[in-house]
Amino acid sequence: MRLRNKPWAKDKIAAYPQYVIPNPEQYKGRWNELFGNDHPIHIEIGTGKGRFITEMAKAHPDVNYIGIELYKSVIVSALDKLIENDLPNLRLLNVNAKDLMNIFAKGEVERIYLNFSDPWPKKRHEKRRLTYKTFLELYENILVDEGEIHFKTDNQGLFEYSLVSFSQYGLVLQNVSLDLHNSDFEGNIMTEYEQKFAEKGNRIYRCEAKYRKPMQ
Amino acid sequence: MRLRNKPWAKDKIAAYPQYVIPNPEQYKGRWNELFGNDHPIHIEIGTGKGRFITEMAKAHPDVNYIGIELYKSVIVSALDKLIENDLPNLRLLNVNAKDLMNIFAKGEVERIYLNFSDPWPKKRHEKRRLTYKTFLELYENILVDEGEIHFKTDNQGLFEYSLVSFSQYGLVLQNVSLDLHNSDFEGNIMTEYEQKFAEKGNRIYRCEAKYRKPMQ
Numbered sequence: 001m002r003l004r005n006k007p008w009a010k011d012k013i014a015a016y017p018q019y020v021i022p023n024p025e026q027y028k029g030r031w032n033e034l035f036g037n038d039h040p041i042h043i044e045i046g047t048g049k050g051r052f053i054t055e056m057a058k059a060h061p062d063v064n065y066i067g068i069e070l071y072k073s074v075i076v077s078a079l080d081k082l083i084e085n086d087l088p089n090l091r092l093l094n095v096n097a098k099d100l101m102n103i104f105a106k107g108e109v110e111r112i113y114l115n116f117s118d119p120w121p122k123k124r125h126e127k128r129r130l131t132y133k134t135f136l137e138l139y140e141n142i143l144v145d146e147g148e149i150h151f152k153t154d155n156q157g158l159f160e161y162s163l164v165s166f167s168q169y170g171l172v173l174q175n176v177s178l179d180l181h182n183s184d185f186e187g188n189i190m191t192e193y194e195q196k197f198a199e200k201g202n203r204i205y206r207c208e209a210k211y212r213k214p215m216q
Numbered sequence: 217m218r219l220r221n222k223p224w225a226k227d228k229i230a231a232y233p234q235y236v237i238p239n240p241e242q243y244k245g246r247w248n249e250l251f252g253n254d255h256p257i258h259i260e261i262g263t264g265k266g267r268f269i270t271e272m273a274k275a276h277p278d279v280n281y282i283g284i285e286l287y288k289s290v291i292v293s294a295l296d297k298l299i300e301n302d303l304p305n306l307r308l309l310n311v312n313a314k315d316l317m318n319i320f321a322k323g324e325v326e327r328i329y330l331n332f333s334d335p336w337p338k339k340r341h342e343k344r345r346l347t348y349k350t351f352l353e354l355y356e357n358i359l360v361d362e363g364e365i366h367f368k369t370d371n372q373g374l375f376e377y378s379l380v381s382f383s384q385y386g387l388v389l390q391n392v393s394l395d396l397h398n399s400d401f402e403g404n405i406m407t408e409y410e411q412k413f414a415e416k417g418n419r420i421y422r423c424e425a426k427y428r429k430p431m432q
Contacts (some may be wrong), residue, residue, distance in 0.1 A: 160392045167389035175378045
């Protein structure tokens with residue numbers, strides 16, 4: 001998405017440390033203390049303006065959600081939604097996905113959502129795609145055994161790439177949909193981008209990829 | 217495809233035993249003797265009217281092709297093409313795919329083509345789909361180690377199903393294309409059906425699925 005410079009974003013984020021957690025490394029291995037319960041934790045990497053994660057948190061009060069977004073100028077929109085809704089089961093992190101292992105302990109996350117991630121279409125940028133093998137390895141190090149990635153995109157090339165990448169890493173595909181909005185998938189919550197794009201009549205691709213049970 | 221009754225088909229097939237091999241079980245483990253060389257063997261299951269396999273055999277003289285088709289009224293069209301072209305590296309079998317293990321020894325086939333297989337869309341017919349797990353097991357029993365299935369279809373539901381089925385069986389996906397005719401895939405040979413369908417502007421889906429190296 002096009003980023004607008006919002007010089008005030010930094011101060012606003014700093015003003016709401018109860019929602020956008022500063023120094024999240026301090027909660028590594030004890031996020032459930034922060035939430036005050038033992039509900040499973042689902043994270044969204046690249047949470048953007050936060051509609052998806054906010055609606056998910058409203059719809060599933062028995063799941064704890066953490067939205068992760070690198071860009072301050074974007075995460076402030078997610079923060080606005082959280083201020084408005086004051087959801088006890090949703091928190092935001094203004095960090096780089098590369099640092100996830102410093103923030104979550106192995107097995108602390110049950111599910112990862114990747115929605116409309118940057119496709120990085122140039123081959124030389126392959127390593128930046130959030131479904132590249134080094135990211136799949138990183139996710140494995142914070143997910144529970146048999147944890148899942150739930151992935152949506154409108155980008156055909158990124159979807160093709162990701163199916164292969166998941167498969168080559170050894171993940172098992174589930175619920176592949178090549179036209180999500182014309183499928184029988186229930187309970188889909190659209191991101192801001194997804195709605196805009198789907199209104200043009202274009203296809204949304206979706207799949208789930210599950211890590212295999214580790215060998216004993 | 218709609219089948220027309222062709223009462224003469226049986227006699228025609230019987231008249232060309234050098235092309236449509238009778239009692240193919242007799243060649244199990246020694247198909248290369250029939251071809252008179254040690255070239256790899258690629259088979260197409262559901263070869264239909266034979267355009268794909270005939271063109272492949274012309275384009276790749278260093279590969280031996282076997283087209284398998286259950287319906288006599290259909291395979292006669294493939295036979296006509298073979299009579300016309302007299303290709304030494306192409307033979308046809310009028311058998312049921314279920315009997316493949318009686319016809320080929322383990323490791324005798326290098327690659328399997330599945331083109332526009334019957335989608336069997338009803339859940340209760342799942343077991344008939346040529347990408348159902350019992351078929352994947354059957355293929356494994358005739359393929360070389362790390363053998364491949366090359367799969368094309370216009371049927372979105374069958375493609376979604378097959379990606380999951382391949383993945384759950386432990387096959388590794390390669391070269392997934394969600395719009396083959398608008399991709400950079402080179403050397404695509406269209407089936408009769410594919411051309412007709414693509415001319416309507418619809419999408420062709422394609423992927424390769426590779427068996428993993430067996431554990432030592």
